[in-house]
Amino acid sequence: MSSLPQILFLLVLGAAGFILYKRISYIRKTILLGKPLPRTDRPKERWKTMALVAFGQQKMFKRIGPALLHLIIYVSFIVINLEVLEFIIDGLAGTHRIFASALAGFYTLAMNLFELLALGVLISCVAFLIRRNLMKVPRLSSAELKGWPKLDANLILWIEILLMIAILTMNATDQLLAYRGVEGYIPLGGLWISNSIQGLFEGLSSATLLFLERFAWWFHIIGILGFAIYVTYSKHLHIFLAFPNTWYSNLDPKGKIPNMEVVTQEVKSMLGLQAAPEATDQAEIGRFGAKDVTDLSWVQIMNAFSCTECGRCTAECPASITGKKLSPRKIMMDTRDRAEEISQSKVAGKDGKDDGKSLLGDYISQEEINACTSCNACVEACPVNIDPLSIIIELRRYTSMEESGSPAQWNAMFQNIETSFAPWKFAPSDRFNWASKLNQEEKKPRNNE
């Protein structure tokens, strides 16, 4: 056998590895545009959250139909990738099905399982294509998905379908060649699913079969490597980022908004509780809240890269449900788009931050963030623990504290709290008046008889 295919394979593998390395570094840099946020406390709880939410897909099962279809694809992704290991060894060593003889009967069993899963993926992807394009499930066909996001979603499904067809074609032709006694091909004693499509290839000559088998093999491995690279450009990155994203998720009660330490120092000095912070410290404070993605934390940007645009957040959002402009999914898509815009301009040698654009204003409008009820429905709904609310709060903080740009009624509410210590304009001295209604009333006897 010529070693040309081996050299070619090595080149393909090397090139894919290099591109992947570049892409991963780029994404890492983009995520680290965010501010530092230490989040490594409670490691036990973090591993548990990751095991349940990412590995165990706990939150997917709030919608049982899509959850089952997704589970098939997810399990197949993990299991079929074991076969990729054999592909790589075969490709580099010039062998064919290197594990077949060593594993014997078990190998056939494993191949049958892989084929079953491949068929499952095929069916699930077709079902997903139907849901997306024919059934027009509302959360999968809303306005923010027009253009690239919609194409991206469909492309992924088609790529997966083609990859599965390649596996089944490869096995079917491979086994036909083995039965015909062609050298190097090993009879596996019955692959049920690919055997059932062998009829399509039976009339072909062994030379044609050989070509088809090799073509399917190369198509599958190059397809998988290509898919891995494609994923880094796609919303599909969740297949990897779901794990770190859930590990680093917020473990505090959802109602808790984190304290701004910088503000505490100033407030305490205003109230005469501690000395005013030194001027040098103030220079480092930067801005309050977030105007752009660089004001967000790295976890919030990772959130954006982990988003697969499923729209469960938006489907549960009371503002979105009642036709307001806010969509939590769009908050995440905008955050990623803006982070990539800055990152790309940095790659091009410019300082992306000063392009005159910002997340708030150019991507996300005041109307959107003003519509949020902070109800946490989006956070609860997200299958990978993304927190759109935390970004909305940061944008509101910037608006209020840096621009005094909150809605007029909120500014009035602020003023009421400042002057009357209540969000409504009542005299503070009237606060306890309610009790006078009670004091005149006769107390009912204990046993009420």
Added chain:
Amino acid sequence: MSNTYQVPTMAQKAATGETPEVLFWVGCAGSFDERYQAVTLAFTKILNKVGIDFAVLGDEETCTGDPARRAGNEFLFQMQAISNIQVLDGYQVKKIVTACPHCFNTLKNEYPALGGNYEVMHHSQFLQGLIQEGKIVMKGGGTFKGKRITFHDSCYLGRANNVYEAPRDVIKALDMELVEMKRCRTKGLCCGAGGAQMFKEPENGNKDINVERTEEALETGAKTIAVGCPFCLTMMADGVKNKEKEKEVQVLDLAELIAKDQGLSG
């Protein structure tokens, strides 16, 4: 013992050297909102009847700062929080009960970062405890018997703090049939008032959130919508009015339900 209801203040208690067991944090709505004052009164009567050693801050209480923080004004929030913590710590408060999930969330989750550490309970949890301990024995029957009731989960009680069972336990102790809305517990739909929305007009859309939620509540066929939050109460009551059902459907707080059962209302 006095035959009128007592509402001691922390200042009065301190003057006689007493430290009450629990502080009843009334909240701005409970103090000023005419409708929610009824809830404050109902809860106070229950506390009196059971003989709880409690006090209120009276006019020393101020806004927790919740709406300011959620609208982005961190300065104002912290001004309020730090001042309130000074007052609470001055009276050596250890345990707080409140009928407002927003106050509950802020006092419980957000004051510790500023040095205020208290055991904070929502009144649904407090009432649940009194029922479980046998301190409140529901009479049942009467106007409630067998009637349908639905419970609206407040975001700041439910998703924000995972309190789902306490209010339901309170309702189950009544002689009523609890019917859940389609979106309940973790999936509960907001009334529309959270995140400081209570204090401004909603953004443009095709429907008001409270109307969407009220429709869902009405679909259960319940004639009583139970709530545990002043803002939810306002929003749901407005929703019921919007649907012109205010003659048939009542929106009541958990404390009001118990007070009615115990013959304490009026």
